[in-house]
Amino acid sequence: MSRNPYVRPVSTTTWYMRHGRYKVYVLRELTSFLVMFYSFLTLVGLSALAASAERWDAFLASQQGTGMMVFHAVALFYFLFFQTFPWFKLAPKAMPVQVGEKKVPDNTIIIGHYVAWAVLSLFIFWLAGVL
Amino acid sequence: MAIAKKAVVWGLFAAGGTLTSFIYPALIALFLLIATGNVPAGLQFEQFHTFAVSWLGKACLFIVLFLSLWHAAHRLRVVAHDFGIRKDKLVANTLYTVAAIGTVLAAFYLFSIS
Numbered sequence: 001m002s003r004n005p006y007v008r009p010v011s012t013t014t015w016y017m018r019h020g021r022y023k024v025y026v027l028r029e030l031t032s033f034l035v036m037f038y039s040f041l042t043l044v045g046l047s048a049l050a051a052s053a054e055r056w057d058a059f060l061a062s063q064q065g066t067g068m069m070v071f072h073a074v075a076l077f078y079f080l081f082f083q084t085f086p087w088f089k090l091a092p093k094a095m096p097v098q099v100g101e102k103k104v105p106d107n108t109i110i111i112g113h114y115v116a117w118a119v120l121s122l123f124i125f126w127l128a129g130v131l
Numbered sequence: 132m133a134i135a136k137k138a139v140v141w142g143l144f145a146a147g148g149t150l151t152s153f154i155y156p157a158l159i160a161l162f163l164l165i166a167t168g169n170v171p172a173g174l175q176f177e178q179f180h181t182f183a184v185s186w187l188g189k190a191c192l193f194i195v196l197f198l199s200l201w202h203a204a205h206r207l208r209v210v211a212h213d214f215g216i217r218k219d220k221l222v223a224n225t226l227y228t229v230a231a232i233g234t235v236l237a238a239f240y241l242f243s244i245s
C-alpha cells in the first residue's frame with residue numbers, strides 16, 4: 001500500500017449534489033425537521049390545552065390563515081413522499097418476516113403497511129371528529 | 132457496553148420512525164384543517180380536553196411525542212454531519228437535550244391537564 005494513498009477530494013457540504021440518489025437521500029432526511037417542528041407545535045397546543053379553554057381557542061385561532069394552509073399542505077405532501085411511503089417501501093428489508101420455512105413476500109409486507117396506515121389514519125380522523 | 136447502548140438507541144429510533152410514518156400525515160392533515168378554519172368537533176376544547184384528561188389519551192400523546200422527538204433528534208444529528216458539521220459531540224448533546232426538554236415538557240403539560 002502506498003504511503004500516501006490518494007484521497008479523492010469530496011466536498012463535505014455539497015457532496016449530495018453529485019448524484020440523484022444522494023439528492024433523494026438528503027431530501028428524505030430533511031423530513032426530520034418536519035417531525036421536530038410538528039412535535040413542538042403539538043407541545044405548544046398541549047400547553048394551551050393545559051392552561052384553559054380560552055388559551056386553547058387562542059391557539060386554534062393563531063393557527064389559521066392562508067400562509068399556514070399552504071405550509072401544511074406542502075408539508076403533508078413532502079412528508080408522505082419522502083418519509084411515509086419510503087418507510088413502507090423499506091419495511092420488508094428492515095423487518096423481513098418468515099413464516100415457517102417461507103419468507104413472506106415483500107409486497108405483502110408493504111401492502112400490509114399501507115392497510116394499517118389507512119386504518120390508523122381513519123381512526124385518528126374519527127377520534128378528531130372529522131368523520 | 133457500546134453495543135448494548137446502541138440497541139436501545141436504535142430501537143427507539145426505529146420505533147419513532149415507524150410511528151411518525153404512520154401518524155404524522157394525519158397530524159399534519161388535522162393542522163391543515165385547523166388552518167382552513169374548519170376545526171373538527173374532536174378538537175374543540177371540551178372534547179379534546181376529555182381525551183387528554185384520560186390516562187389512555189395522555190399515554191398515547193406522550194408516547195407519540197417522546198418517540199418522535201427522539202427519532203428526529205437522532206436523524207438531525209446525521210443530517211448535521213451530512214451538511215459538513217463535524218462537531219458530532221456538540222451536535223448530539225444539543226439535539227438530545229432538545230428532545231429531552233420536549234419529552235419533559237410533554238410529560239409536564241399532560242400531567243397538568245386535569
